[in-house]
Amino acid sequence: MTKRRLISKAARTALVLLVVLLAASIFSFSCTLAPSPPARPGDWGDSGKPPAGKQPELKAFFIDVGQGDSCLIIARTGDDREFTLLVDAGPGGAADEVVDFLKEVGVRKIDHLVFTHPHEDHIGGGKALLEAFEVGKVYMPRTTHTTEAYEELLLAIRSKGLTVTEARAGKVILEAKEFKAEFLGPAKSYEDLNDRSAVICVTFGERVLLFMGDAEAQAEDDMLQAGLIPDADVLKVGHHGSSSSTTGEFIRVSRPSIAVISVGPNPYGHPSKTVLDRLERAGVRVYRTDLHGTVEIVIRGDRLDVSTR
Numbered sequence: 001m002t003k004r005r006l007i008s009k010a011a012r013t014a015l016v017l018l019v020v021l022l023a024a025s026i027f028s029f030s031c032t033l034a035p036s037p038p039a040r041p042g043d044w045g046d047s048g049k050p051p052a053g054k055q056p057e058l059k060a061f062f063i064d065v066g067q068g069d070s071c072l073i074i075a076r077t078g079d080d081r082e083f084t085l086l087v088d089a090g091p092g093g094a095a096d097e098v099v100d101f102l103k104e105v106g107v108r109k110i111d112h113l114v115f116t117h118p119h120e121d122h123i124g125g126g127k128a129l130l131e132a133f134e135v136g137k138v139y140m141p142r143t144t145h146t147t148e149a150y151e152e153l154l155l156a157i158r159s160k161g162l163t164v165t166e167a168r169a170g171k172v173i174l175e176a177k178e179f180k181a182e183f184l185g186p187a188k189s190y191e192d193l194n195d196r197s198a199v200i201c202v203t204f205g206e207r208v209l210l211f212m213g214d215a216e217a218q219a220e221d222d223m224l225q226a227g228l229i230p231d232a233d234v235l236k237v238g239h240h241g242s243s244s245s246t247t248g249e250f251i252r253v254s255r256p257s258i259a260v261i262s263v264g265p266n267p268y269g270h271p272s273k274t275v276l277d278r279l280e281r282a283g284v285r286v287y288r289t290d291l292h293g294t295v296e297i298v299i300r301g302d303r304l305d306v307s308t309r
Contacts, residue, residue, distance in 0.1 A: 241271020
């Protein structure tokens with residue numbers, strides 16, 4: 001019994017050391033925000049150039065991955081450049097479905113890949129995605145997590161010759177004609193991994209989409225106090241609709257018209273009736289991947305359309 005305990009403790013210690021060393025070797029952190037360089041054609045990746053003359057368009061897919069998160073954005077700007085942004089990779093059990101879905105909608109390269117935080121239901125499919133697609137840049141909050149899923153992700157990133165750019169409030173992912181993607185959080189340092197989630201604001205023309213990761217009430221309040229939360233057309237609800245997120249004040253300030261909850265069968269009671277009631281009282285139209293499947297939002301000009309598949 002004692003020997004088994006000692007072996008288990010040694011294995012855990014080795015895993016912690018390996019993950020820390022891996023993170024140190026691939027994370028590219030800086031203490032201050034560097035100015036964003038001007039966009040160059042090569043910065044946009046090879047995700048495909050559409051025929052000239054097509055109007056600007058953004059497609060956001062909230063992929064049904066069961067209990068987890070994975071959101072794909074494909075944007076085409078007025079100068080006929082097209083690029084992809086993927087927020088989270090879903091759990092490992094849905095990895096093949098996420099890879100197949102991206103191929104189905106024509107993705108050849110993931111220009112920007114964000115892992116909001118290192119929980120398995122957000123990063124589990126990351127290894128498969130990195131193996132299946134060329135990836136331009138990878139972003140994660142500055143954190144560590146001693147799990148096999150996180151270790152596998154770091155190894156996959158390193159094997160592609162990539163480094164990780166720190167996700168933090170104020171960091172711009174990409175800014176171009178009609179389009180901007182930037183991090184609103186984490187705004188502070190937190191012990192809780194959910195509150196340390198990367199929160200992303202995507203602006204396309206006059207439309208705004210908020211991707212909350214698993215950020216909970218404390219992180220929401222810090223962003224509200226800092227004046228970071230804008231009016232939003234679309235809200236990807238934090239933490240799968242948990243009662244610990246999406247406070248009444250957050251809804252009041254962000255004022256979404258559409259909310260998407262990425263959720264599957266789970267023992268946690270997600271989504272919470274409390275959150276669903278808050279959204280209903282605010283007049284927000286709610287879509288759930290467990291009920292509606294993958295949710296697709298298309299923005300062209302002033303028009304925003306929602307469909308499910």
